[in-house]
Amino acid sequence: MKLFLIAGEPSGDRLGAALMAGLKQLHPAVQFEGIGGPAMQAEGLSSQFPMEDLSVMGIAEVLPKYLALRRRLHEAARGVLAVRPAALITIDSPDFCLRVARLVKDVEPELLTIHYVAPSVWAWRPGRAAKMARVIDHVLALLPFEPPYMTAAGMTCDFVGHPVVAEPAATPAQAQAFRAAHGIAPRAPLIVALPGSRRSEVTRLIAPFGAALREVAARHPELRVVLPTPRHLADHVTQATEGWPGQPVILTAPDVATRTAAFAAADAALAASGTVSLELAAQNCPMVIAYDMAPVSLWLMRRMARIDTVTLVNLVSETRCVPEFIGNDCRPDRIAPALLSLLETGPGPQAAAMRLTMDRLGRGGEPPGLRAAASVLAHLA
Structure with missing residues (x-):
């Protein structure tokens, strides 16, 4: 089973790595393609291009790099379609990731799409959930109050906990x-x-x-x-x-x-x-x-x-x-x-x-990466 993962910044890279580790534990034959940083690469991902190319935030900051980001957008979409994975898993970075999902869905509408990190529609731009539902089937939420916002927009959603709770406290x-x-x-x-x-x-x-x-x-x-x-x-x-x-x-x-x-x-x-x-x-x-x-x-x-x-x-x-x-x-x-x-x-x-x-956020429970992996496999099944 092949999965295509995309992360666009260091926090997403860490989320992706924990998810990949959980997937390997639950489904050892899984293979990964996509875009990620050093943490995801350490778990077996060969990144199509440097993740740092996507680490841009804010309208004024994005504009000077618009053409380069657009090229990377289409390159990522072509990569997904070439791999034909069991699912596309996008991790945070919604401005980039959801555009990739849309391009892919235009060609392969039946491909399962999963987005890790619910958009903060409780904070601003509530209409994003409805737009996201056009290209995303399932959401992995980090915060316990997020699933109702996602299901109301038409997606399935599981609260999987925040990976930060799995990091051991320093003595x-x-x-x-x-x-x-x-x-x-x-x-x-x-x-x-x-x-x-x-x-x-x-x-x-x-x-x-x-x-x-x-x-x-x-x-x-x-x-x-x-x-x-x-x-x-x-x-x-x-x-x-x-x-x-x-x-x-x-x-x-x-x-x-x-x-x-x-x-x-x-x-x-x-x-x-x-x-x-x-x-x-x-x-x-x-x-x-x-x-x-x-x-x-x-x-x-x-x-x-x-x-x-x-x-x-x-x-x-x-x-x-x-x-x-x-x-x-x-x-x-x-x-x-x-x-x-x-x-x-x-x-x-x-x-x-x-x-x-x-x-x-789930301290003391099952590791969030493992919970996220179980949610992915359940929806693939």
Whole structure:
């Protein structure tokens, strides 16, 4: 049995890898084709082209790369049709993936299409669910409140849990070992900075992040900073953080154990909006969320938004414990006081919100990748 998988960014790559591992466990003869990053390739995928070609977000950011993305779109669709898989499984990146599904369905309408990660229609653009139902048969949802939105639009949907709950929490010993390995004193205040996994995000956020950390370092001169980054952005991040305070430790494409140890070792995190807030919560690392994008993208997002927070920990826990600074609020003079509060008074209500989030996402149950694989095989049957 052959399956064609498409992921367009690092978080999708990790989802795809966990799904592939689950599929191999339940159906050892499965074979994979498609597009993915290093995690999916480690599970046996030979990517048709670099996944990084698709890691673009926001209207203003996409426009300069429109022609290249269009070529990749048709290349991916041709790849699916050539393989003739038992199913096409698209993973997140809906602007690209659903267009591929539409091109494929135009030629092979009976091909089973599965999309992993329900679109956030509860947050904005609710009409996306109905449009998605024209080309997607089944959805694998990460959040427990999403299936009703998908079934109402005409698709089947299973809540499979969020893969972040399957990652083991780093122990205190591992956290201290991380500090020791990188020359960070046991009691030095440590902030992990996460300005995103896309070049456009990092370019826009690196300056306000650095300026906010300078304000923190003015009160805490012993501050240290750790900054994980994807391999394709390592040089860019290294150059952009020259002059940052805290003797930044750049972690290039860290493995899961190193990344979780870094989060557990940190006293606080400054992160871009996205799945990383859940990864931090899994390691009990309190956080401040800050995000900015091109003005036209931000204007459109705000006009369409149906929620008052973009942070997943806030949404899943149904609290508003995690401070966030979006758009015009993504300013060092606003971010720094929130970070200082975490360093000086501790996580406060965030601690309970992070625990509740993990419980609601399936912590303690069957691994989400295995649940997702079982859902795929059930619909193939």
